[in-house]
Amino acid sequence: MNSSSAPSHRRLRAPGAGNNLGNIPKAVPKKKYTLSDGREFEAERIVIPFADIKSKTRVHILNDRNQDALSEFSVSDILPSIRINGVRIEGIVLEANDGIYELLDCSRRSFACQIAERDLPVWVIKNSDQLSQTDLREIIKSTELQKPLSYRERGKRYARVKQEQNYKSNAEIAKYLGLGEETVRKCVVAYSVDLNLVKVFPDYEGIPNGYYNKLKKLQAKLSANNVSVSDFISGISFPNYSNSSSTSILQMQKEVLELLIAHHDDLYGESAEWGNKNNFFTFNSSIGQAKSTKSLDGEKIKYDLVVPSNLNLDEFEALVLEMKKQIFN
Structure with missing residues (x-):
């Protein structure tokens, strides 16, 4: 009697079972940064969970x-x-x-990720102890794809360079950094504006570069009147802007600048000093016309002359003498 053999069964294996393929970790994405002198530095991509950004980065x-x-x-x-989409462009970090x-380079993205509760992808440069500050600045500059630094932020950097290198002029800073002297001057002026005067803007490191000269002049006028910036600002009622406002950031910035200038003019401008209708003398002659205005405090007199463009010196002197007779006689 032939015994029948038990049927054979094939055991199904999970993919990768028996050869450990399923346990192989995914490859870490890598990239290389090449410096101007040809040296290469490798970086590995990691993702920092939004809940860890504050504690694990600086x-x-x-x-x-x-x-x-x-x-x-x-x-x-x-x-x-x-x-909506998370961070599309990785930042660069050192461990x-x-x-x-x-x-x-990615502090704005890091800040936004914490608000939006999105993770922060970054490239971690390896062997960073072999990189000098000059090397790191070159890497930072090559990846500046986000919002440019403000004139104030750049001015702060130039002030640091000036101190570190013991420079005396903007020309020395410009030469050292390979920049135009006028560019350095503008940034230095921006950095010299009182921070309290700048911080009243909703995005105070995002104000248009043309504002800095206006703010610097305003600051100089306040100083000439022995008025502190903080006292000046305390007298202004600024709008309570919110991020959900339909008003654009640029429009908000413009409105704040206009408020600053208008408040100064109300307190110390020409209309505040002289009044609008305070004329006490008007003079007309065949040579020209003149009008004088006395300041509200009575201590100053301003003369406005209207004369032909071809008036010669003798005629001008005659006009002044004739005015003098009428004023003091």
Whole structure:
């Protein structure tokens, strides 16, 4: 009697079973940064969970972004996209000895991620101890795709360079950094504007560059009147802007500048000093016309002359003498 053999069964294996293929970790994305001298440095991509951004990151000393100025207003250009799509362009960081990631360039994205509760992808540069500050600045400059630094932020950097290198002039700073002297001058002027005068703007590191000269002149006028910036600002009622406002950031900035200038003119401008209708002498002659105005405090007199463009010196002297007779006789 032939015994029948038990049927054989094939055991199904899960993919990768038996060869450990299913346990192989995914490859970490890597890229290389090439410096101008040809040296290459590798970086690995990691993603920092939004809940860990605050505890596991800090700003690198070479990151010139003013962290105190970060707000929903200052990141309003990237926040809506990050809320929907997350961060598309990775930041660059160094890993410090204490395990903290130091942000070279992505502090705005980091701030926006914390608001939007989105993770922050970054490239971690390896062997960063072999990189000098000059090397790191070159890497930062090559990846500046986000909001440019403000004139104030750049001016702060130039002031640091001036101190470190013991320079005496803007020309020396410009030569050292390979910049135009006028560019350095504008940024230095911007940095010299009183911070209290700048911080009244909704996005105070995002104000148009043309505002700085106006603010500097306003500051000089306040100083000439022995008025502190803080006292001056305390007399202005600024709008309570919100990030959900339909008013554009640019329009908000413009409105604040107009408020500053209008308040100054009301207190110390020409109309405040002289009044609108305070003329006490008007003179007409065949040579020309003149009008004088006395200041509201009675201590100054201003003369406005209207004369032909071809008036010669003798005729001008005759006009002044004739005016003098009528005023003092």
